[in-house]
Amino acid sequence: MYIGSMFSRELIAASARPLLLSILAEGESYGYALAQRVRQLSQEQVQWTDGMLYPVLHRLEEEGLIAAEWREAENGRERKYYRLTRDGRRALEKEKAQWLAAHHTLTQLWNPKPVST
Amino acid sequence: MYIGSMFSRELIAASARPLLLSILAEGESYGYALAQRVRQLSQEQVQWTDGMLYPVLHRLEEEGLIAAEWREAENGRERKYYRLTRDGRRALEKEKAQWLAAHHTLTQLWNPKPVST
DNA sequence: TTGACATACCTCGTCCATCGATGTATATTG
């Protein structure tokens, strides 16, 4: 699979979990489709290698945030479908709050608000 | 120095560089003050260890994004003052663009816009 | 039918960064 990203390694790492959890919050999906969805959402700027995607999915599964199920797709192919668990939904809320806090911290510096008199 | 963060390791990593560059864009500063400023900006949520702060500063210096100068402070103490270089200013713009792109990617999922007819 | 390509899953080793621990030293304050 092709590799490439305009994003720094760190930004990829920081966005991977919230991104996957957020996509799965829309409904179940599977590895390959998840990678494509991320690519599409990021305007082709983030193209995960499957070498990084699957380990992340396995980790999330171990933590109980997502659950996997092998199932046959319409085209007769076996796919591993993932869905968000209750814990996953909670984790997503935390991830979201953390991200927004970080964003707020940065935007304070980028869009300084003058102190009101 | 006390350690602690509500933020994930990954989010800390992703925000460290843009945060430091953004603060230094306001004017020169030094290690200890930078750590305090980050803490204050993040509403006490991010408290970098100096064990992580100094290596990051050294790395940024190696890359030529910031420049260091030992100078005596008003209180007679020696401090290592850092300032943003021209390259650093350019790097900040890139970091900012990357962050905003990642933010956009996530917020698409959090605040879905209906397709206009 | 054969070859190319997209789909679909997986693991492993290298490299890099966080972060706790540890060390040193000075100014301030009780």
Added chain:
DNA sequence: CAATATACATCGATGGACGAGGTATGTCAA
């Protein structure tokens, strides 16, 4: 004079990205 805040630094363990490598199936065109 002891405690605390300030101020710098390195190091080793751990964890995670990511390129390389591996397997297998469905589709489509020559």
